[in-house]
Amino acid sequence: MHLATNHDEQAPVTNASNDALAGTAPSGASLSATDLAELMASFNEVTGKLERTHAQLRGEVRRLSDELREANEALQRSKRLAALGEMAAGIAHEVRNPLGSIGLYARMLEEDLDDRPECRGVATKIGSAVRGLDAVVGDVLTFAKEIRVRPMPGDPLELFERAIGACRTEIDGLNVRIEIPEDIAFEHDPGLIHQALVNVVRNACDASRASGGSAICLGARKGSVDPSDPDPIPGVVLSVRDHGDGFPPEAIERVFNPFFTTRAAGTGLGLPIVHRIIDAHGGRVVVFNNDQQNNTGVRPEPVEGALPAPLGGATVELRLPLRVAKVSPEIVVRAGSAPSGSARTEDMLACEGSR
Secondary structure, three states, X not given: OOOOOHHHHHHHHHHHHHHHHOOEOOOOOEOOHHHHHHHHHHHHHHHHHHHHHHHHHHHHHHHHHHHHHHHHHHHXXXXXXXXXXXXXXXXXXXXXXXXXXXXXXXXXXHHXXXXXXXXXXXXXXXXXXHHHHHXXXXXXXXXXXXXXXXXXXXXXXXXXXXXXXXXXXXHOOOEEEEEOOOOOOEEEXXXXXXXXXXXXXXXXXXXXXXXXXXXXXXXXXXXXXXXXXXXXXXXEEEEEEEXXXXXXXXXXXXXXXXXXXXXOOOOOOHHHHHHHHHHHOOOEEEEEEOOOOOOOOOOOOOOOOOOOOOOOOEEEEEEEEOOOOOOOOOEEEOOOOOOOOOOOOHHHHHHHXXX
């Protein structure tokens, strides 16, 4: 009985390998040029597939790493905003009470000083300053309070007309153009989206007027919540475009930070409040200068029949899903928290399947 050793087992393999390297078949027959070409072609094909697979895996690892980094940054930002919101709300409540008393006394002084115009003017200025401070406190409380989304169907034109009506004073002297190339119906909370649009329209009016611009443009088109998403959620893009000087490059990434502002006057809470409202709807806010790419990395697709964008100025896009993810009984978002309705639910998937 003969037991094969490792040497015996490996010998045929070694011989076959040597035969192949020597250009001969294991049986001793010659390996033709055609056979050798096919062998090399097969080898190259397998090698190419492995290289492509490796490149795809490396790309996927980079993408997942980027997503993880962005998610961690968003989480840290949410924690900071939550702490800031709680602190600001406490301070605002403490400030509002004495402000109310000061305003009351100022009005009483105005009434008592009817016969002394100079002194009455001082009381009037006090009352005006109190109203300005009260508006700041109101913005802080709005930023810090819970946002409750009660979605219902609506259309962009009605939202634009309401926002224009609420901003008549700021719009006075400017031309307003509305561009809606097609009928669009989508779910939203009318009160909250109205508040967001009013904030954005007022900013656009101030920017246009400060640089001598003469117009602002409000537009709506079908699009997606995030164009960079491999499986984008269908939505509506509400845009407000001004003819101002645009944002300084260093300010683009900071415009959503609370209390950051590029204007001489203002609380710096307008766009952060807009950001929270759109977040609560499961959407996102995009800000870019009209002569540059937006911060999704791509220029907005041209709208058929729309006038070209001005070279200067900036655009704010409110990207909203066509259907708001439903959370019973309503979607609630606290300052700095992730929106309850931002996750992709069965309702959102059903919306995607209807594309």
